Amino acid sequence: MLVIGGxxxxxxxxxxxxxxxxxxxxxxxxxxxxxxxxxxxxxxxxSREVSDWRNLAHRSVAELEAxxxxxxxxTVARRIDVDAxxxxxxxxxxxxxxxxxxxxxxxxxxxxxxxxxxxxxxxLHSMGDTFAIVRAIEERSPATALIVGAGYIGLEMAEALTxxxxxxxxxxxxxxxxxxxxxxxxxxxxxxxxxxxxEVLTGTAVDAIRPxxxxxxxxxxxxxxxxxxxxxAELAADAGATLGVKGAIxxxxxxxxxxxxxxxxxxxxxxxxxxxxxxxxxxxxTAHKQGRVAGENALGGSREFAGSLGTQVVKIFEQAAARTGxxxxxxxxxxxxxxxxxxxxxxxxxxxxxxxxxxxxxxxDRSTGRLLGVQLFGHRHAxxxxxxxxxxxxxxxxxxxDAISDLxxxxxxxxxxxxxxxxxxxxxxxxxxxxxxxxxxxxxx
Amino acid sequence: MLVIGGxxxxxxxxxxxxxxxxxxxxxxxxxxxxxxxxxxxxxxxxSREVSDWRNLAHRSVAELEAxxxxxxxxTVARRIDVDAxxxxxxxxxxxxxxxxxxxxxxxxxxxxxxxxxxxxxxxLHSMGDTFAIVRAIEERSPATALIVGAGYIGLEMAEALTxxxxxxxxxxxxxxxxxxxxxxxxxxxxxxxxxxxxEVLTGTAVDAIRPxxxxxxxxxxxxxxxxxxxxxAELAADAGATLGVKGAIxxxxxxxxxxxxxxxxxxxxxxxxxxxxxxxxxxxxTAHKQGRVAGENALGGSREFAGSLGTQVVKIFEQAAARTGxxxxxxxxxxxxxxxxxxxxxxxxxxxxxxxxxxxxxxxDRSTGRLLGVQLFGHRHAxxxxxxxxxxxxxxxxxxxDAISDLxxxxxxxxxxxxxxxxxxxxxxxxxxxxxxxxxxxxxx
Numbered sequence: 001m002l003v004i005g006g007x008x009x010x011x012x013x014x015x016x017x018x019x020x021x022x023x024x025x026x027x028x029x030x031x032x033x034x035x036x037x038x039x040x041x042x043x044x045x046x047s048r049e050v051s052d053w054r055n056l057a058h059r060s061v062a063e064l065e066a067x068x069x070x071x072x073x074x075t076v077a078r079r080i081d082v083d084a085x086x087x088x089x090x091x092x093x094x095x096x097x098x099x100x101x102x103x104x105x106x107x108x109x110x111x112x113x114x115x116x117x118x119x120x121x122x123x124l125h126s127m128g129d130t131f132a133i134v135r136a137i138e139e140r141s142p143a144t145a146l147i148v149g150a151g152y153i154g155l156e157m158a159e160a161l162t163x164x165x166x167x168x169x170x171x172x173x174x175x176x177x178x179x180x181x182x183x184x185x186x187x188x189x190x191x192x193x194x195x196x197x198x199e200v201l202t203g204t205a206v207d208a209i210r211p212x213x214x215x216x217x218x219x220x221x222x223x224x225x226x227x228x229x230x231x232x233a234e235l236a237a238d239a240g241a242t243l244g245v246k247g248a249i250x251x252x253x254x255x256x257x258x259x260x261x262x263x264x265x266x267x268x269x270x271x272x273x274x275x276x277x278x279x280x281x282x283x284x285x286t287a288h289k290q291g292r293v294a295g296e297n298a299l300g301g302s303r304e305f306a307g308s309l310g311t312q313v314v315k316i317f318e319q320a321a322a323r324t325g326x327x328x329x330x331x332x333x334x335x336x337x338x339x340x341x342x343x344x345x346x347x348x349x350x351x352x353x354x355x356x357x358x359x360x361x362x363x364x365d366r367s368t369g370r371l372l373g374v375q376l377f378g379h380r381h382a383x384x385x386x387x388x389x390x391x392x393x394x395x396x397x398x399x400x401x402d403a404i405s406d407l408x409x410x411x412x413x414x415x416x417x418x419x420x421x422x423x424x425x426x427x428x429x430x431x432x433x434x435x436x437x438x439x440x441x442x443x444x445x
Numbered sequence: 446m447l448v449i450g451g452x453x454x455x456x457x458x459x460x461x462x463x464x465x466x467x468x469x470x471x472x473x474x475x476x477x478x479x480x481x482x483x484x485x486x487x488x489x490x491x492s493r494e495v496s497d498w499r500n501l502a503h504r505s506v507a508e509l510e511a512x513x514x515x516x517x518x519x520t521v522a523r524r525i526d527v528d529a530x531x532x533x534x535x536x537x538x539x540x541x542x543x544x545x546x547x548x549x550x551x552x553x554x555x556x557x558x559x560x561x562x563x564x565x566x567x568x569l570h571s572m573g574d575t576f577a578i579v580r581a582i583e584e585r586s587p588a589t590a591l592i593v594g595a596g597y598i599g600l601e602m603a604e605a606l607t608x609x610x611x612x613x614x615x616x617x618x619x620x621x622x623x624x625x626x627x628x629x630x631x632x633x634x635x636x637x638x639x640x641x642x643x644e645v646l647t648g649t650a651v652d653a654i655r656p657x658x659x660x661x662x663x664x665x666x667x668x669x670x671x672x673x674x675x676x677x678a679e680l681a682a683d684a685g686a687t688l689g690v691k692g693a694i695x696x697x698x699x700x701x702x703x704x705x706x707x708x709x710x711x712x713x714x715x716x717x718x719x720x721x722x723x724x725x726x727x728x729x730x731t732a733h734k735q736g737r738v739a740g741e742n743a744l745g746g747s748r749e750f751a752g753s754l755g756t757q758v759v760k761i762f763e764q765a766a767a768r769t770g771x772x773x774x775x776x777x778x779x780x781x782x783x784x785x786x787x788x789x790x791x792x793x794x795x796x797x798x799x800x801x802x803x804x805x806x807x808x809x810d811r812s813t814g815r816l817l818g819v820q821l822f823g824h825r826h827a828x829x830x831x832x833x834x835x836x837x838x839x840x841x842x843x844x845x846x847d848a849i850s851d852l853x854x855x856x857x858x859x860x861x862x863x864x865x866x867x868x869x870x871x872x873x874x875x876x877x878x879x880x881x882x883x884x885x886x887x888x889x890x
Contacts, residue, residue: 055796306851313855351500385860386831397842406751410758415830418733
């Protein structure tokens with residue numbers, strides 16, 4: 001078994017294969033020297049909360065090799081020869097395979113901004129990019145930074161650079177930051193950024209970065225462009241792989257491409273979404289799951305990737321924002337008849353010290369009552385992450401909003417309420433729908 | 446509609462009735478002057494983390510009355526006359542009803558210990574008991590206290606009294622503290638108590654408390670006996686209500702007793718457990734749910750109580766312990782073929798500061814793979830409470846242990862891992878079962 005790519009999907013595939021059959025010959029080819037790195041952890045290395053970059057590895061090279069896999073570091077795969085069952089790498093060497101797993105990941109989107117190649121302008125995706133930025137901070141001691149983009153990584157980098165004492169300006173083309181949640185919650189993220197000293201400019205596009213890092217009429221000491229990623233699917237496409245949404249490699253739920261004996265997983269493939277079908281959702285959690293499925297099936301299994309719900313959480317300074325499932329407009333597009341209701345509840349009994357309010361937005365289907373999506377915002381100690389996971393488990397199982405109140409959730413005053421916040425949110429949704437249809441609600445409520 | 450009892454079940458029934466039909470005449474009769482009090486919060490008032498006992502009320506009398514219900518405080522119900530549809534209270538007054546909800550709760554178990562009536566010996570259940578203990582602490586400044594019992598409330602009171610500067614000795618008859626979780630996790634709770642200065646004596650029974658609060662050869666300044674509760678079902682039983690397990694009032698899943706127009710809910714009734722059927726599980730969360738069902742059905746509804754999983758969490762100083770579903774021996778008794786596997790994982794990526802290990806015990810059915818129960822122990826900031834709730838949602842929906850790995854859970858390094866701890870626990874269970882049956886595991890995993 002050969003794997004191209006040493007990040008989440010590729011390593012997960014290799015690990016699962018080694019776990020299922022230690023006798024299998026598993027080789028992983030990767031472009032750089034950093035296999036199994038947690039790229040989600042990069043902002044915390046930049047901020048110096050993680051002091052040693054080596055700690056960002058989920059597993060060290062030695063740990064990976066102890067599982068039985070062989071790693072070919074600094075090795076770029078140039079061509080897949082499907083008929084010959086071999087992969088040609090830099091220098092012309094051909095590595096043959098019985099089964100191939102493609103985990104080539106994603107690459108940063110280069111927006112149509114003039115001057116992206118100027119000194120002091122950075123894109124952020126790989127450990128190489130990370131070292132370049134950290135070196136720039138250390139050598140040039142920038143006082144100001146512009147971050148173009150206010151998605152997850154943009155926000156985390158705003159926090160990281162602020163933590164390093166740099167005055168950060170964050171520009172977002174859309175009307176509100178964190179456009180993956182509703183603007184009502186995005187506005188709360190915006191307020192947290194502002195409260196921590198980040199200058200936030202929404203609805204603001206950057207056309208050009210001019211020499212001296214001049215943007216509009218202001219200059220910056222450092223510019224970071226983080227506006228998302230696109231699938232890195234060229235290698236597979238050149239070999240004849242069919243592409244799907246957003247140019248990602250088309251795979252079935254067993255992570256098989258259209259090419260014989262070629263699997264693919266992670267940020268380079270289309271993702272099955274449980275409510276939307278085929279979509280593109282480059283997330284580490286998904287890459288781990290898909291890689292594990294690909295590794296298992298490469299060894300003869302028939303496991304299916306169960307599908308994503310787009311569950312995500314991000315910490316912004318002292319707050320956290322999370323979502324799972326569909327937002328209102330996404331539900332409309334998917335053919336549902338959604339109602340979205342906002343509400344608030346305490347993370348634990350307010351009489352016990354340290355309680356925090358949680359802002360919630362529930363989206364459910366008006367006609368069936370089915371829970372479609374939940375978005376949460378609150379303090380980072382308000383168990384936002386695991387509360388969104390309760391909702392994710394509910395949506396995964398096709399529960400109605402009303403049935404959330406039936407869940408037997410835990411309670412003690414320092415850590416919850418007799419009706420948990422996630423149940424308060426469900427009940428607020430139910431009340432709103434009942435008010436909307438008084439004739440149908442009534443006594444059987 | 447008349448409700449007997451002003452605690453969780455009774456007030457939930459009254460609130461739901463008022464919410465569904467504000468025109469309904471709803472009266473709540475309660476023995477004391479403290480409706481809708483959070484008795485789970487009592488330890489935090491004793492510890493002074495809650496400074497004003499009034500804050501322990503989920504809602505004030507004024508808030509309750511604003512919903513339309515009438516409260517008859519300090520009113521003891523003496524007899525239910527089912528034929529006449531009336532309840533006779535102290536003084537002989539008869540209050541008539543169309544529908545009655547009995548929420549008489551539970552009373553503390555008085556163990557067979559000599560000297561329970563001595564001055565300085567306390568049972569703990571009501572606000573009256575609470576005031577007596579707080580007064581004793583303030584007036585007598587006890588230096589030492591003995592707590593008999595190491596269940597949830599016993600542990601919380603050990604923390605509360607320690608916080609007040611009292612040297613606490615905790616005695617438990619069983620071999621380990623917190624007997625509602627496996628002794629492997631109970632031992633971790635034990636260690637936390639000991640680390641905070643509580644003297645823990647397990648496997649130790651108290652026969653008698655002698656004058657001067659002499660127990661064995663030691664004297665204490667205060668003795669607290671908290672060894673559980675039993676249903677307070679006499680009033681309903683005297684009226685002809687059938688009793689079930691542990692003498693609790695028998696009800697169907699619509700919370701109807703065998704008596705016409707009489708519903709019952711909360712700590713006085715048998716509880717439908719989703720995996721065990723009829724059981725006795727006096728918990729505030731359950732009382733809220735059952736009360737809400739009773740209130741809705743008293744107004745003509747037909748909602749069913751979905752059932753409990755015995756989900757519980759308790760904070761012990763800086764740690765938390767939680768469980769949901771069945772432990773191994775409970776699963777055996779219920780006819781399953783359980784395997785229980787212990788494992789450990791980080792609450793979030795260890796490279797990000799402040800991570801904590803979570804100790805987990807998963808119980809699943811060997812033949813079907815069904816998840817039956819989960820127990821967790823870890824730091825109180827390790828999102829133990831909401832992680833047990835993910836497991837509770839999974840068991841509620843009949844998921845297999847293996848399918849936990851399919852859940853799309855949230856991830857960011859400060860708040861989780863690409864495979865969440867609850868998924869690590871599931872994978873550890875799966876691996877152990879695969880190792881046990883190598884012939885059946887193999888490549889299809």
